[in-house]
Amino acid sequence: MIDKNIVLVGFMGAGKSAxxxxxxxxxxxxxxxxxxxxVEQEGRAINDIFETDGEQYFRDCETRMIYDIxxxxxxxxxxxxxxxxxDENLAILKQHGVIVYLQTSPDVIYxxxxxxxxxxxxxxxxxxxxxxxxxSERVACYAKADYIVVTDNKTAGEVAEEIIEILNRH
Ligand code: S3P
Numbered sequence: 001m002i003d004k005n006i007v008l009v010g011f012m013g014a015g016k017s018a019x020x021x022x023x024x025x026x027x028x029x030x031x032x033x034x035x036x037x038x039v040e041q042e043g044r045a046i047n048d049i050f051e052t053d054g055e056q057y058f059r060d061c062e063t064r065m066i067y068d069i070x071x072x073x074x075x076x077x078x079x080x081x082x083x084x085x086x087d088e089n090l091a092i093l094k095q096h097g098v099i100v101y102l103q104t105s106p107d108v109i110y111x112x113x114x115x116x117x118x119x120x121x122x123x124x125x126x127x128x129x130x131x132x133x134x135x136s137e138r139v140a141c142y143a144k145a146d147y148i149v150v151t152d153n154k155t156a157g158e159v160a161e162e163i164i165e166i167l168n169r170h
Contacts (some may be wrong), residue, residue: 002027002167005069007077007093009084009145010102011135012119013112018156019102019163020078026160033078037065050120059086066092082121084141094146100163101145106131108152 006023008016017033024031035046038061042049049058062083069077070092083089093099109131113122124130149162
């Protein structure tokens, strides 16, 4: 079967992590997460990185992780929601990867993330506005993915199956 990396992009709360876990098992691939790689390499939480060094520093960490990931094959890559912001990241990931955008509506995103505190961009007074603003800023970036799967009202298993069907068809 496919010998590339399967790269999951999408907004916070889209279900990338849960889908990546199921998909990796189904495909027999290894799962990696850009967020987890950064936390491990930096030895601190994402909130701390944003607070101490700012978002740009975090974005630079992401790009470094992506260069590392692009050396490897047969990975399911769970990307942080902002990885798509840099064309450079997408270009590197596309060299040996298929990019799948997990598309989720703002209401579903809010329901999924409303009790979480580990996402600095949503730890704000009006998270619903933040979700809508960020989504509209990013819509064009997510659209650069190779394929789109809508995740509203679907389990991680269902989303993973849809991705496998797409991979088998192409
Ligand atoms: C971010 C998404 C987060 C994490 C960081 C920034 C974003 O990852 O990388 O808080 O800019 O959308 P998840 O999408 O896995 O929550």
